[in-house]
Amino acid sequence: MPLPDPQLDDRRFQDIVNEAKGLIPRYCPEWTDHNVSDPGVTLIELFAWMTDMILYRMNRVPEKNYLRFMDLIGMRLKDAVPARTPVTLKLSAPQPGPVVIPRGTEVATVRTAEEQAISFTTDHELTIVPPTLRQCLFSSDDVNYADYTSKLTLDGEFFDAFQRVPLPGDTLHFGFVENLSNHVMNLEIDASVEGIGVDPRDPPLAWEAWCGETRGWVRCSVERDETGGLNTDGAVIIDLPGGMEARILSRLQLHWLRLRVIQPRPRQPTYSASPRVNTIVPSSIGGTVPATHSSLVINELLGRTSGVPGESIAFINAPLLARDDDEYLEVFEPDGAWERWQEVPDFRDSREDDEHYVIDGVSGHLTFGPAVREPDGLEHVYGRTPIRGSALRFVRYRFGGGVIGNVGANTLTVLKSSIPYVATVTNRRPAAGGLNPETLDAARLRAPMMIKTRDRAITAADFEFLAKEASRRVARARCIQVRADGAGSSVPPGTIELLIVPLVPPDHARTIESLQPPPELLEEVHQYLDERRLLGTQLVVDGPAYVGVSVEASILVQRHRNSDHVRAEVATRVREYLDPLLGGPDGLGWPFGRDLYLSEMQSVVQSVPGVEYAQDVTLYQVDIQTGQSRAAGQKITVADDVLLLSYEHVVTVSNR
Missing domain, CATH: 3.30.300 (GMP Synthetase; Chain A, domain 3)
Incomplete structure (x- = not known):
């Protein structure tokens, strides 16, 4: 809710009329007829109406003045925030040498008759290298390792991938010379139908990559598995995580990928015999790199300077995104050369010879340091002013951002930058985090706190x-x-x-x-x-810790109400109430450290339109990591650093 405009005078029409009538006995005691039909009262009402209009105009503080007040306390509107998402680029075929995906590679959504294409650019360079498989090890305890490397080179000789009867913890390690972080790897596997007992669509296997002592083994995403759990010939396409590190296993320091037999879920079929493998041939078929909703501009000429302190120059595009280290202004002064200048948040600490400038990303303006006249008449210069006629060039900047960049999954499918050997691109996850530039109403909300904290x-x-x-x-x-x-x-x-x-x-x-x-x-x-x-x-x-909450509710639905609709509405209302960002009693997110009581959850269920009454409501506290739950009784108690998180809810209904 925006702050109300300051009321310099809060009197209204009737207040002014009443005040004027109250002064009549003091200044005109002979005037005794105060009815609305009296000509004098008519004049009072006319002047009161005119005064009310003047007060209304005086109370309307223009936005330009409010922005100026914000400037006086060093407050500016916040820049737009771009959405981000990882994009995966696939090669047309495995290449014998490295393929470089440059930083700033542009991908976009499909342009339609109604909507323009939404562009994203990659945040850093990615080099896709062909993998070199140097070692293959088997272990059942991560302590003792058996070398299977020679078995992979014997064509037609099948060997057990795990123990004769595989157990959880059996692992097959693959050591690579190259760092394959963020690669999409294709493993062509020659296997025979020996690993019986498992569901080929859901084998108890996990692909994991070593990412250092801090992160340990990180599970990889399996894009496609044609082998049915190493039970037939086919390809396994794996998305390797970022941050892979080398590790010494069996006296060799390599980058490791492993296939591990995991503990099966309840009623999940397991191996009764080990799958048998002949050969495994790895190849790199793509890579994943983070991308930001933005468009890239290189070497934009901003014009020439007038030599006046405090000069402001506009970019062609806006809003601008936050600048990286290689995004800066160059100034070419007469009889000089291109020189790099430095961007600063403000000119508070700038001296007369400092080559500083400030950028307002929301409006897209670049400003040089001003000259301020002090009370004693002396002029204080904050930052150097380029010589008159100097050329300005911004070597690189990105513009964009906003909620429009929060596109769905698999929508960034157009590769706008031409890169050899790259065939397709997509984003397997939706883009998130995009925010529009801050509005003046939003800035008004934080202005008082800005003054308080300084x-x-x-x-x-x-x-x-x-x-x-x-x-x-x-x-x-x-x-x-x-x-x-x-x-x-x-x-x-x-x-x-x-x-x-x-x-x-x-x-x-x-x-x-x-x-x-x-x-x-x-x-x-x-x-x-x-x-x-x-x-x-x-x-x-x-980040905070989270405690999962599951609710079971049995409700009676009112007559002539759709049971399915009411059931869905109850589940939605419960999720919304427990939302860490928008839930809670005040709708500002569930408060940190606040307990959840059974009685208030009963009230939430009861408040849903169509619910006659709640017959029974039960709270369950859920362990987020394991998914195990237990009945919570009358309340769920949480610590100061804990938030509640909505889990699965069960709502049963009955009609009258």
Whole structure:
């Protein structure tokens, strides 16, 4: 809700009329007829109407003035935020040498008669290299390894991939010389129908890649498996994760991919005999790289300068996205050469000879340092002004962003940049995180807090406010003090923990993966707050813990109501109430550390139109990691760093 316009005078028409009539006995005691038919009262009402119009115009503070007030406190509208998603580029065929996907490769949606194409550009370079399989090892305990490398070279000689009767934990390791992070690998496998007992559409197998001591073995996404669990000839296409690292196994330091027999789910068929394999031939058929909703502009000429301090020059395109290190302004002064200038957030610390400039990404304007006349008549220059007639060139920038970039999965299918050997492109996950530039109404909401904090993190409210200032991808923030457990605790005194919840679009599912802040967001917030915290304060930025909530409800449906519709509405209302971002009693997200009571969940179910009454409502507390649940009784108790997360709900209905 936007802040109301400031009321310099809140009197209205009737207030002015009443005030004027109240002054009649004082100034005109002989005037005794105050009826509306009296000509004098008519004049009072006429002047009151004219005064009311003047007050109305005076109370309307123009947006331009409000923006100027924001400038005085160093506040600007926030830039647009681009949506992001990984895109997968497939090669026309495996290549004998490396294939480079340059940074800035442009992909887009299909252009239609009604809608323009939405473009994305890749964030960094990706080199797709052919894999070299150097070693194949088998292990049942991750301690002792048997070398199967020689068996892969014997054509026509099949061997057991696992133990004779495979057990959970049996692994087949493949060691590669190259770092295959973010590669799409194709494994051509020659196997025989020996691994009996499993469902070929759902074998208890997992492909995993080694990503260092911190992350350990990371599960890979299997795009296609034609072997039915190593039971027939075919291809297995695997998407390898990023961040793979080399590891020494059996005295060789290689990059490892493994196939592991996992613990089967309830009623999932398992192997009664090991599958047998003859040969495995790997090849790289593509790669995955993150992409951002943006269009790229190279070497845009911005014109020539007038030599006046504080000059502002407009870009051709807007809004601009945040600039990277290689996106900057070059100035060509007469009798000089192209020189790189530095972008700064403001001119507060700029000196007269500093080659600084400021960019307003929302309006798309570049501004040079001003000259400010002090009260004593002296002029103070903040930043250098280019010589009159200097040419300006911005070497590289990106524009775009906004909610329009939140496209669905498998919609970025057009490769606008020509790259040899690349045949197709797609995004297997929907793009998310796109936000439009901040509106003036939204800025009004944070202006009072901006004045209060003055860009310094002292109180818990300051940390929470500045976390949202650090990135528009932060939806919620909660600051808590980490308390030492005892005398031998390793927590330093004065440690502050900031819990942040990333922004998730309303139409995206609330899952534990989407609600965990990515590492780059944690680092961005930490770096921003680290410059603004008090000395002696230790800051930890992390995501909250989540407790799953499952609800079972038995309801009686009113007559002439559609049972299926009411059932779906009850489940939807329960999910909305438990939403970490938009749920809770006030609709601002479930409060941190707030317990959930059975009675309030009964009220939520009862409030759904069409529900006569709730016969029975039961709460279950769910372990997010294992999926196991237990009855919670009258309430679910959570700690200060915990949020509730809606899980699966069961609603049964009965009619009158």
